[in-house]
Amino acid sequence: xxxxxxxxxxxxxxxxxxxxxxxxxxxxxxxxxxxxxxxxxxxxxxxxxxxxxxxxxxxxxxxxxxxxxxxxxxxxxxxxxxxxxxxxxxxxxxxxxxxxxxxxxxxxxxxxxxxxxxxxxxxxxxxxxxxxxxxxx
Amino acid sequence: xxxxxxxxxxxxxxxxxxxxxxxxxxxxxxxxxxxxxxxxxxxxxxxxxxxxxxxxxxxxxxxxxxxxxxxxxxxxxxxxxxxxxxxxxxxxxxxxxxxxxxxxxxxxxxxxxxxxxxxxxxxxxxxxxxxxxxxxx
DNA sequence: ATAAACCTTAGAGCACACACTAAGGTCAAG
DNA sequence: CTTGACCTTAGTGTGTGCTCTAAGGTTTAT
Numbered sequence: 001x002x003x004x005x006x007x008x009x010x011x012x013x014x015x016x017x018x019x020x021x022x023x024x025x026x027x028x029x030x031x032x033x034x035x036x037x038x039x040x041x042x043x044x045x046x047x048x049x050x051x052x053x054x055x056x057x058x059x060x061x062x063x064x065x066x067x068x069x070x071x072x073x074x075x076x077x078x079x080x081x082x083x084x085x086x087x088x089x090x091x092x093x094x095x096x097x098x099x100x101x102x103x104x105x106x107x108x109x110x111x112x113x114x115x116x117x118x119x120x121x122x123x124x125x126x127x128x129x130x131x132x133x134x135x136x137x
Numbered sequence: 138x139x140x141x142x143x144x145x146x147x148x149x150x151x152x153x154x155x156x157x158x159x160x161x162x163x164x165x166x167x168x169x170x171x172x173x174x175x176x177x178x179x180x181x182x183x184x185x186x187x188x189x190x191x192x193x194x195x196x197x198x199x200x201x202x203x204x205x206x207x208x209x210x211x212x213x214x215x216x217x218x219x220x221x222x223x224x225x226x227x228x229x230x231x232x233x234x235x236x237x238x239x240x241x242x243x244x245x246x247x248x249x250x251x252x253x254x255x256x257x258x259x260x261x262x263x264x265x266x267x268x269x270x271x272x273x274x
Numbered sequence: 275a276t277a278a279a280c281c282t283t284a285g286a287g288c289a290c291a292c293a294c295t296a297a298g299g300t301c302a303a304g
Numbered sequence: 305c306t307t308g309a310c311c312t313t314a315g316t317g318t319g320t321g322c323t324c325t326a327a328g329g330t331t332t333a334t
Binding site for chain 1: 182185186189190192193194203206207210211212213214215216217218219220222223225226229230232233236237239240242243244246247250251252253254255256257258260262263266267269
C-alpha cells in the first residue's frame with residue numbers, strides 16, 4: 001500500500017506518516033523499486049496502536065517508549081508499563097488541577113463584570129487584575 | 138530602576154522582560170544615557186497586571202488584547218472584556234474535558250495491568266492498545 | 275587600572291506535532 | 305505522449321514562552 005492510501009485509511013496526512021518515520025515511530029516495511037514507501041498490514045496495526053496511544057493522551061516520545069517495550073516484551077516488565085501509564089495519569093491530573101484553578105478564577109472574574117455596552121472605564125475585570133493579588137489563593 | 142532589580146522584585150528573568158518588550162507587552166518608560174532600560178512604578182503596576190492575567194490562564198496574546206482595552210478603556214465596553222474572559226473560560230473547559238477523558242482512559246488501562254515484575258508478554262495495557270478501539274468511547 | 279557585575283543587541287535553540295514549500299522523479303489513463 | 309495525480313527529499317514555518325549564546329559596552333568598587 002502506498003502512502004496516500006495508507007494515510008487516508010487511517011485519517012492522517014502523508015506528512016504525518018513521514019514525520020513519524022523520521023522520528024522512528026513507524027517505518028514502512030518496504031519500498032517499491034522506485035523508492036515509494038510500501039506499507040503492510042503490520043504497519044497498519046502499529047499505526048493503530050500509535051493512534052490509540054495518542055487518543056489516551058500519550059505524547060509521541062512516550063509512545064516511542066511504549067513501542068520499544070512492545071518490540072522487546074521479554075526484556076520489560078508489566079511494572080514498567082504500568083508505571084509509565086500511572087506517571088502519565090499523574091501528569092494529566094496536575095494539568096487538570098491547574099486548568100481547574102484557571103476556570104475558577106475566570107468564573108470569579110466574569111461574575112464580577114456586568115458585561116454591558118458601556119465603556120470599560122470601571123470594568124471590574126480590569127480593576128481586579130490591576131489591584132488584587134489573591135485571585136488564585 | 139534597572140532591569141536586574143526590576144526583574145528580581147517581580148520574580149522573573151531579565152530575558153523574560155526583554156521578551157515582553159519585544160512582543161509589546163511592556164516597554165520600560167525610559168532609558169538611561171547609556172541605553173539601559175529604566176523601569177518606573179507604572180511599569181511595575183503593568184507588569185503585575187500581566188502576571189496576574191497569566192495566573193488566571195490568559196495567554197500572552199490575550200493579555201496583549203486586555204492591555205489594549207485597558208489603555209483605551211473608553212473605546213471598549215465591559216461586554217468586550219467579559220466576552221474575552223468567558224471565551225477563555227470555555228476554552229479552558231474544553232481542555233479540561235479532554236484531559237479528563239485522558240485521565241479516565243489511563244486509569245482504565247492501569248487498572249487492567251497487574252504491575253508485576255514478570256515480562257510484559259501479556260501486559261494488558263499493551264494488548265488493549267493493540268486490540269481495542271473503544272477506549273475513549 | 276582593572277575586575278566584577280551589570281547592561282546591550284541579534285539571533286539561535288527548545289519542546290511539540292505537525293503543515294507547507296520547492297524542486298524534482300514516477301506512474302496510469304486517455 | 306502528455307497530463308495529472310502521486311511520490312521523493314530536504315528544509316522552513318507555525319504557535320507558545322521563554323532560555324541561552326555571542327560579542328560587546330557600562331558602571332561600580334577596590
